[in-house]
Amino acid sequence: MNRRATLLIMSSDLDPFIRSLACSLGADYYGVADLGPARDFILGQGGERIARYPRAISIGMRMQDDLVDLVPDGDAETAIIYRHNGYEVVNQILDQVAFRVAQELQGRGHHAFPVPASRRTDDTEIRSVFSHKLAAHRAGLGWIGKSCLLVTPDHGPRARWVSVLTDAPLVVTGAPMEPRCGNCTACVDICPKGAFTDRIFDPEEPREARFDAAACDRYFREMELEKGVAVCGLCLYACPYGRRQGVSGLEKR
Numbered sequence: 001m002n003r004r005a006t007l008l009i010m011s012s013d014l015d016p017f018i019r020s021l022a023c024s025l026g027a028d029y030y031g032v033a034d035l036g037p038a039r040d041f042i043l044g045q046g047g048e049r050i051a052r053y054p055r056a057i058s059i060g061m062r063m064q065d066d067l068v069d070l071v072p073d074g075d076a077e078t079a080i081i082y083r084h085n086g087y088e089v090v091n092q093i094l095d096q097v098a099f100r101v102a103q104e105l106q107g108r109g110h111h112a113f114p115v116p117a118s119r120r121t122d123d124t125e126i127r128s129v130f131s132h133k134l135a136a137h138r139a140g141l142g143w144i145g146k147s148c149l150l151v152t153p154d155h156g157p158r159a160r161w162v163s164v165l166t167d168a169p170l171v172v173t174g175a176p177m178e179p180r181c182g183n184c185t186a187c188v189d190i191c192p193k194g195a196f197t198d199r200i201f202d203p204e205e206p207r208e209a210r211f212d213a214a215a216c217d218r219y220f221r222e223m224e225l226e227k228g229v230a231v232c233g234l235c236l237y238a239c240p241y242g243r244r245q246g247v248s249g250l251e252k253r
């Protein structure tokens with residue numbers, strides 16, 4: 001978009017414009033999160049350079065069901081295909097959407113910082129500088145499941161996420177959704193490394209209370225050494241939210 005066209009977009013049109021841009025580039029989920037209440041957590045994870053932004057745009061892209069449903073096959077060919085389309089392709093698209101959104105915001109005089117879709121920056125803590133799940137949760141797009149994945153009401157955890165941190169005066173789209181896992185233990189039961197503790201998400205508890213990220217990480221390293229490609233995703237596959245046979249035995253909306 002050229003400078004003249006940019007200036008024609010008044011600030012009151014910013015929300016629909018940015019949402020429309022993200023969706024036109026392929027986003028299936030879009031929301032704006034107020035990061036204020038989570039500032040201490042964000043500061044501890046990414047430092048002041050990340051915590052200085054008051055809002056985050058959360059952008060999600062639905063995964064291909066036919067791809068996710070191959071996960072239990074577990075053979076090398078499936079792993080290569082899943083790795084490519086389920087991680088690399090979708091993450092590249094998300095990064096491009098986030099970059100374009102950030103560029104548009106910057107062009108209007110706002111600060112904007114696209115956080116890479118899937119880029120670990122801390123091997124000790126096994127995390128990035130910012131949690132995309134936190135942004136999506138605070139934007140009202142889903143809840144944090146026992147799997148520590150962001151679970152959407154319609155497609156469960158079958159989505160990948162990216163975030164754009166910003167000071168642009170965008171309207172917050174929702175509030176954090178309460179967990180709807182109920183008595184389900186599908187992700188807990190299927191994890192080959194027993195990485196989940198069957199605890200409902202509580203923002204006051206550290207991730208370690210629910211998830212042994214190091215156990216999952218070791219599993220991926222083992223697979224890389226043994227097969228040359230590391231893929232799991234069984235916790236994502238097993239969640240009854242998003243599976244095509246529908247939700248059964250769980251709390252419904």
Ligand code: SF4
Pocket residue numbers: 190191192193194195215216217219232233234235236
């Ligand atoms: S990706 Fe696999 S090993 Fe890691 S937590 Fe999920 S089910 Fe467990």
Ligand code: SF4
Pocket residue numbers: 145146147148151180181182184185186187188238239240241
């Ligand atoms: S599989 Fe069940 S317990 Fe795990 S996140 Fe999904 S609904 Fe929650």
